Amino acid sequence: MDISLSDEQRVFQAEVRDFLNDNLTPDIKEAGRLCTTIMAEHEATWKWHRILHRQGWAAPNWPVEYGGPGWDAVQRYLYSLEYARTGAPPLSPLGFAMVGPAIMGHGSAAQKAFYLPRILSGEDVWCQGYSEPGAGSDLANLQCRAVADGPDGSDYIINGSKIWTSDAHHANRMFCLVRTNTDGKPQTGITFLLLEMDTPGITVEPIHILGGDHEFNQVFFQDVRVPQSGRVGAENDGWTVAKYLLEFERGVAVGVGPLRTRLDEICGLAQARRDSDGNALIGDAGFARALAALDVELTAVEYTGHRTMAEIAKRGSPGPASSMMKTRATEVQMAISELATQAIAYYAAPHQPEERLPGANLEPIGQRDEMSVTGRYLNDRAAAIYGGSNEIQRNIMAKLVLGM
Ligand SMILES: Cc1cc2nc3c(=O)[nH]c(=O)nc-3n(C[C@H](O)[C@H](O)[C@H](O)COP(=O)(O)OP(=O)(O)OC[C@H]3O[C@@H](n4cnc5c(N)ncnc54)[C@H](O)[C@@H]3O)c2cc1C
Incomplete structure (x- = not known):
């Protein structure tokens, strides 16, 4: 299988990277850095939504007829990777990734005409x-x-x-x-x-x-x-509309791009951190093994993500692949945030959520860049619950994939 990028794809990737870097203002970037849940700080997130809308990129998966950019699966994937690398805050999925597709699939012509442009522009939350x-x-x-x-x-x-x-x-x-x-x-x-x-x-x-x-x-x-x-x-x-929407919800419950970025950050941290004898954390065999194992698991999740996208392209909805994706991706997500707390060791203990509020001027205990680690670890536990708990996803897979 050839997974190298063509020249056009590289040009596209560079264009996306430049736009994101040029347009991420410090307050928006800060909202991304401090985000520990699915929702980043409200004002900055919606400011960012409107910037992306002006560029035509607020809903990368939407068909062109409803205002989507008309990207193919590779372009959407490259966009999500670059998006995560820049540290941009996630947009709220509730409009463009959840109710939007439900209205496209089951809404009347009048509902499509009224709601879809407002979801795209960020006028409605x-x-x-x-x-x-x-x-x-x-x-x-x-x-x-x-x-x-x-x-x-x-x-x-x-x-x-x-x-x-x-x-x-x-x-x-x-x-x-x-x-x-x-x-x-x-x-x-x-x-x-x-x-x-x-x-x-x-x-x-x-x-x-x-x-x-x-x-x-x-x-x-x-x-x-x-x-x-x-x-x-x-x-x-x-119930028909609800089930249709839930398949999309599970498909987006985890963005794989941010997980890769988070794992890369842990890798950087493990190279930089020294113990009192001057040894780097990455030299610790147990830690390096855990990091490598998560890298392998995340790569498998990335490929499951590609399969989910292929299902959407083929059938219009992700089907049971979204349950598989949701379960494995959230398990890896939780493991990554656990490893991050191990990497910062004692500094994970003084959890200071008030430092993550907009305009906070408290001195963090530990490095400023590590302020979100404990919050992410705690809030990531919810990933196995929202969008339908992982136990329920296993029931769905048993029924629809294994025919049990
Ligand atoms: C951060 C977060 C955000 C959320 N946002 C929203 C939102 O915006 N809108 C919304 O409507 N909901 C939202 N939810 C709710 C979420 O969808 C529910 O929490 C979830 O569906 C589980 O329902 P429950 O909390 O009632 O747990 P329960 O259904 O009471 O389940 C409790 C436990 O029992 C297990 N269990 C239950 N039934 C079975 C079974 N048949 N087989 C095996 N195990 C089973 C579950 O896996 C779970 O571990 C959110 C949840 C979280 C954590």
Whole structure:
């Protein structure tokens, strides 16, 4: 197999690298460096989204007809690699990588025309209302209720709650699953709805994650009236849309590019760090072996990522490959952040999340570049849970791949 790049591909790669380096302002770069979860600091991330949009690169995977750059799989891969190398903050996947494809696949012409350009431009910030206190892995058990109302039944009234809702405190829109029927199988009474977060009756309560960051929330609905025109697909057929979207969510749950960058950083650190006898950490046989083993595993994940992209190109959605990708990539992700804490040794202990807040001027204990290591280690534990836990992904693989 020839995996060397053609001259055109090298020119493309250089063009991407130059653009990213020329346009990453210090505040945006800092947001990338301090990011320990899927979401980087809000203001800088959305400023960066708009810069990429002006360049036509906000949604690398979108078809040209909806405003995507029209790149092939290799170009998209090179873009993701260069993106990670520059240390740019991740864009929120909730719009362009999750609800966007769902609207393309199942939305009406009017919904596509209204929502897709706003997702692309960064005008709308989305959150995902799937999980509930009693419905996570068992998502079909969701109870948040929507009842038809209005003179001609043109609205829904929603009552209930959603939990673990990432970015709900910033979002102006939510895509959510609501129960519209209680008869029959639970999956057949669910509807997929798009709604505005400033609708009266919606309240958002913060929940802080392990690393101390405020990424997700609980959202409460009390007699919230939303128009039925926000429904994607037919009433009670939201499960079809939800499953379609979840395949994309798993496909993007981990960006492989950032993992390679993080592993390279550990390698650099292990070469630079000396013990009291002047020996470099990389000379420690146990550490070097762990680093090499992770390198091999990450390479395997990279190839699984290529297979997932090939599936999307062939079938339009990733299928069970996304479960495989999600599981292996998040396992490697967690192992990498664990090795990073080993590399900085005692300096991993004084965890100081307040140093990662915008404008913080506290002196870090240890190197400034290592401030995110412990936060990443703690927050990365969530990677095996969000997007559907890894145990659930194994169930899906057992059923769809092994036919069990
Ligand atoms: C950082 C983060 C961000 C998130 N953001 C969002 C968001 O924006 N929107 C949203 O809707 N949700 C979000 N979630 C929620 C996430 O999707 C759920 O946490 C996840 O689906 C698991 O559900 P649960 O937490 O209710 O755990 P449970 O379903 O209660 O599971 C508990 C444990 O039991 C295991 N388990 C459960 N059922 C089975 C089974 N059948 N077989 C084997 N093992 C099983 C699970 O693997 C898990 O280890 C987020 C979660 C995290 C951690």
